[in-house]
Amino acid sequence: MDSVANKPRCIVIGAGVAGIAAAVEATLLGMSVVLVEAHRYVGGRARSFRDELTGDELDNGQHVAMGCYQNLRHILRELGTESLLAPNDPVPIVFASARGERDVFNPYRWSGRLGVADGLLRLQSFSLAERLRLLIGGICASLGADREMTASDVLRACRQSESLIERFWEPLVLATLNAPVSIADGALLRAVLQRAIFGGGDSHYLLVPRAGLSKLWQPLERWLTERGGTIRLGTRAEDLVWLDDRVIGVATSTGEEIRGAAVIAAVPPKAYVRLLPQRYRSTVAFLAQLETMPIVSVYLWYDRPLVIPPVVGLWGTTAQWVFDRAAFLERSDDQQQRYPGHIEVTISAAHALAQQPTDAIVAHVNRELCTVFPQMKKARLLHWRVIKERSATPLLTPKTSRLRLSASSGIAGLYVAGDWTATGLPATLEGAAASGIAAARAAAQMA
Numbered sequence: 378m379d380s381v382a383n384k385p386r387c388i389v390i391g392a393g394v395a396g397i398a399a400a401v402e403a404t405l406l407g408m409s410v411v412l413v414e415a416h417r418y419v420g421g422r423a424r425s426f427r428d429e430l431t432g433d434e435l436d437n438g439q440h441v442a443m444g445c446y447q448n449l450r451h452i453l454r455e456l457g458t459e460s461l462l463a464p465n466d467p468v469p470i471v472f473a474s475a476r477g478e479r480d481v482f483n484p485y486r487w488s489g490r491l492g493v494a495d496g497l498l499r500l501q502s503f504s505l506a507e508r509l510r511l512l513i514g515g516i517c518a519s520l521g522a523d524r525e526m527t528a529s530d531v532l533r534a535c536r537q538s539e540s541l542i543e544r545f546w547e548p549l550v551l552a553t554l555n556a557p558v559s560i561a562d563g564a565l566l567r568a569v570l571q572r573a574i575f576g577g578g579d580s581h582y583l584l585v586p587r588a589g590l591s592k593l594w595q596p597l598e599r600w601l602t603e604r605g606g607t608i609r610l611g612t613r614a615e616d617l618v619w620l621d622d623r624v625i626g627v628a629t630s631t632g633e634e635i636r637g638a639a640v641i642a643a644v645p646p647k648a649y650v651r652l653l654p655q656r657y658r659s660t661v662a663f664l665a666q667l668e669t670m671p672i673v674s675v676y677l678w679y680d681r682p683l684v685i686p687p688v689v690g691l692w693g694t695t696a697q698w699v700f701d702r703a704a705f706l707e708r709s710d711d712q713q714q715r716y717p718g719h720i721e722v723t724i725s726a727a728h729a730l731a732q733q734p735t736d737a738i739v740a741h742v743n744r745e746l747c748t749v750f751p752q753m754k755k756a757r758l759l760h761w762r763v764i765k766e767r768s769a770t771p772l773l774t775p776k777t778s779r780l781r782l783s784a785s786s787g788i789a790g791l792y793v794a795g796d797w798t799a800t801g802l803p804a805t806l807e808g809a810a811a812s813g814i815a816a817a818r819a820a821a822q823m824a
């Protein structure tokens with residue numbers, strides 16, 4: 378076996394999902410990795426922390442994955458935590474509205490595409506003609522989109538009515554692309570449909586983590602050190618180290634200069650620009666045009682079990698998705714007794730809501746939930762937490778998608794990763810993992 382000294386060194390900046398994936402893949406490809414993270418935790422935007430009062434582990438916003446997240450699953454398999462995501466019981470999605478409408482999308486009666494078709498054709502809130510149109514529209518939208526098309530352009534070209542777009546496609550696009558159909562990149566909708574809905578096997582399974590997100594990355598440090606790598610938390614990369622026009626290392630906030638054969642910058646676009654010397658900044662000035670989209674997550678605890686389905690998509694309310702955390706996460710008997718009802722409510726593309734004070738958000742969301750689920754009127758709200766992630770994901774429109782950088786940055790020795798890079802996927806856990814793997818492969822090839 379090669380000793381660490383003989384292995385080319387790869388420095389990865391940023392321990393979000395993209396940096397974790399880059400570090401794992403570069404190690405598997407025979408490099409010795411130094412992973413440098415500014416914060417004292419790994420996971421970046423996909424992390425969890427403990428709520429002091431209840432002891433519950435809270436994510437920085439509820440995340441869900443899908444069976445088709447192959448890059449993410451590959452990394453988790455290496456770390457030994459894939460089972461925290463694996464489909465235990467398939468989770469059908471219930472739809473509900475304040476007007477008493479109820480529906481269920483259950484694509485699990487049959488495997489693969491047949492299951493998706495069956496799930497669509499059994500939706501009760503749509504007429505038979507509408508269900509057929511949805512199915513044909515979904516196939517059509519998965520086949521192709523011009524570069525300039527928004528998601529709604531694609532859907533209209535696939536003969537989806539305004540009503541179908543509003544009731545079916547808008548919630549799906551908001552959930553998967555974190556942008557309204559009117560501006561979201563149509564090519565990304567196509568990518569989602571191709572992989573998740575028509576990918577076959579368990580691609581379409583909804584995977585809800587069964588532990589706080591940080592648990593997924595917990596074995597990383599040990600995994601890396603056992604393979605000759607290291608991780609430096611609380612260490613910010615301040616500058617790149619150059620030899621002529623080649624990047625040969627990183628200067629850190631702790632005063633170190635770490636040298637290596639390759640540097641992977643797995644940081645958000647603004648942080649990437651800051652790492653570059655002035656002479657290169659003008660070449661990436663366009664990255665300033667990448668706006669971000671907010672997500673507001675509302676965690677609520679009640680004095681009784683709420684008797685609601687595990688995953689609910691809401692129609693016609695500000696609140697968009699409800700997750701029964703008590704159903705997914707392991708909780709102690711004491712937590713179960715003191716705070717029996719524990720849910721999370723997600724609101725994507727939440728520009729207006731993110732401006733409101735948190736107690737107004739809680740009151741509004743709680744009121745909406747009580748109208749959708751009248752049984753909740755009896756439940757007493759004991760505790761709440763609101764997380765406003767103002768820059769949850771980059772806004773990827775047909776125009777801004779073209780600004781995404783490819784893994785080989787165009788600068789010798791430097792590679793880029795992150796959910797905002799050119800993966801052809803939405804800015805998700807899977808996009809981030811795919812970007813990290815692509816950057817590691819490009820780096821290993823050149824090192």
Ligand SMILES: Cc1cc2nc3c(=O)[nH]c(=O)nc-3n(C[C@H](O)[C@H](O)[C@H](O)COP(=O)(O)OP(=O)(O)OC[C@H]3O[C@@H](n4cnc5c(N)ncnc54)[C@H](O)[C@@H]3O)c2cc1C
Pocket residue numbers: 390391392393394395396413414415416420421422423437438439440441442612613614615643644645648672674766768769770794795796797804805806807809
């Ligand atoms: C509320 C919310 C809900 C979401 N829901 C979902 C979901 O349901 N499903 C899904 O698939 N995706 C979801 N996402 C998106 C997903 O979390 C992100 O796409 C993914 O985590 C991005 O990972 P990343 O590694 O690209 O970036 P980041 O997580 O931002 O990681 C970048 C890392 O770089 C570090 N860093 C920056 N500058 C430096 C420096 N100079 N030196 C050292 N370190 C540095 C940062 O501290 C950070 O840890 C959600 C995101 C949010 C916020």
